[in-house]
Amino acid sequence: MRRWGVAVRGIGYGGDYNPEQWPESTWAEDVRLMAEAGVNLVTVGVFSWSRLQPAPGELTAGWLDRVLDLLAAAGIGVDLGTGTATPPPWLVAAHREILPVTADGRRLAPGSRQHYCPSAPAFRAAAVDLAERMARRYSGHPALAMWHVSNEYGCHVPACYCERSAEAFRDWLRARYGQLDRLNAAWGGAVWSQDYTSWDQVEPPRATPTFANPAQQLDFARFSSGELLACYLAEREAVARHSPAIPVTTNFMGLFRPVDQFRWAAELDVASVDSYPDPADPESYLLSAMTCDLTRSVGGGRPWVLMEQAPNAVNWRAVNVPKAPGQYRALSLQAVARGGDAVLSFQWRAAATGAEKFHSGMLPHAGTDSRVWREVTGLGADLGRLAPVAGSRVQAEVAMLLDWESWWALEADSHPSHLRLTELLLEFYRPLFEAGVNTDFAHPESDLLGYRLVLVPALYLVSEAGADNVRQFTSSGGTTAISFFSGIVDPEDRIRLGGYPAPWRELLGLRVQDLAPLPEGAVVRLDGAAGPGSAGRLWQDVIDLRGADPLLRYAEGHLAGQAAVTRHPYGRGVAFYLGTLPDRETLRGLVRQACESAGVTVRSDVPPGVEAVRRGDHLFVISHLDRPVELDLGGKSLDLLTSDIVGPAVMLGPRGVLVLTVRD
């Protein structure tokens, strides 16, 4: 990673700043209030194309010069947008063909944002031209801390199905398969009369009479993620040419299916993410914790940026519940605990006009005499005290395997059941979170040898290399826990035959003879060491034991008496298999058992709703509860936020946070 630029010391704090939406007379007040809140980093220019370039050619950027000068004078760094997230009306008028087309053939109109086809040459050329002009003008500006290319790639238009995209897809397929008969073989052309005899017959998976060819869908997902990435890369080249020392990022969206973050993150200098947990969801802190861990993981464990969150409510859900008092702070400090080195919001000043005027801002419509503003200044002060944490790493002994290609294939049509990967990841993540166990997400082909425990939730598609990697990890002493519907197909979405999961039968000491998903909402009782009351949900595998020990058996139905969850020694390690999704309590016990078998320390001193995360020499203890909670810290420690010595007994207030200095 290139260093962040001199403007940001300690933990970054700020938000999207859209001064072009306000009269220039408010700018001085903005900067004064930013200083009051401890803001040291703002994102500028993300949606400014029509103001930066009202017509093709030169920038009309005097206003932006003045904004950046003001910020630089106040010591505030700028994460500068390339401005290309939404094409301006003149570009659309000159090139209607840049408007994206949906799978059912509708051309989307301008009037909101992100209305571009990523494969459209006119769009790409205009975007690179703007990025280049921005870089030429601002690469030497003292406020410039980081480049922010486009915005939330794929958020509204993850793929385009227009004729130009179809041509680009065909080129991509030609490069991948070379020969048409290779494509026909990979896509199973013999099924449903789909053998192509010429490349120009091949189309994107547009709206069809019934479910489309899943291999075609998978390739189109690969292609579409790649087309967006090509847009990013072209802009990145343009800015990096002018400012090679300035880090370049684009903001990811957490567990967002269209964009393959492992592939993308390799092209970023610093990973960044937008995180909008729903305050109406009592467990929203779990999803946001996963988002943080994912961003750290795709960024190779290096410090990352929380690029956006809402200081209070958003405007884009059906009902937009505000954050509870203290929730903005607790979730911000969660991001720092999980390796974030900057905490930014959308947006600095709540808008008075346009589509996002009911989205909260750090400076609300009500002004500074407001709860939100008091929380904003309070958090700024907290983050100032956390400067010693900046740059430190989060060590994880546990990894969950995640592969976007498998995700795309898993959620294609015509499968035994509608598994949703995010929900499954959350099920396996919850007990780790509760036990204060740091968890990374890892690509199946990445180096796993630094972990003790690897979880494999519904890794439907796996390459030879990935399958072998899991075997090697286990045989060399690791503990592995694999769930149902893993290792089912190869990268061409072709079933691996002979009993599931073919690449891991020997590892697991079993074969799955048949898949037996449960009807929605149904449960099946389970027997075994977990005690009475255990149940399976979602799925049942019909398991033939080939050496594995059953830990739980089905207790009713056709499969009564047969193994549901197993354990098998393999080489110097151990492999667990879950042929069903156990209820939360049972899963908690199994995950703890796997942790213990792996030598991973689990905490039992963390009450529900409280999170404990170790980052470097600090232990973050964060309550997500709206009532006080008593903790036993097991000793006395220094709290970085208050400089008090606390413990062993502590009463943590509603959504209270401690950042304890740990010596070991």
Ligand code: GLA
């Ligand atoms: C996204 C976008 C921002 C803004 C926020 C609102 O994260 O990147 O421009 O629209 O959503 O929540």
Ligand code: GLA
């Ligand atoms: C999506 C994204 C958010 C935000 C909204 C509003 O839902 O997840 O980050 O951008 O759109 O446009």
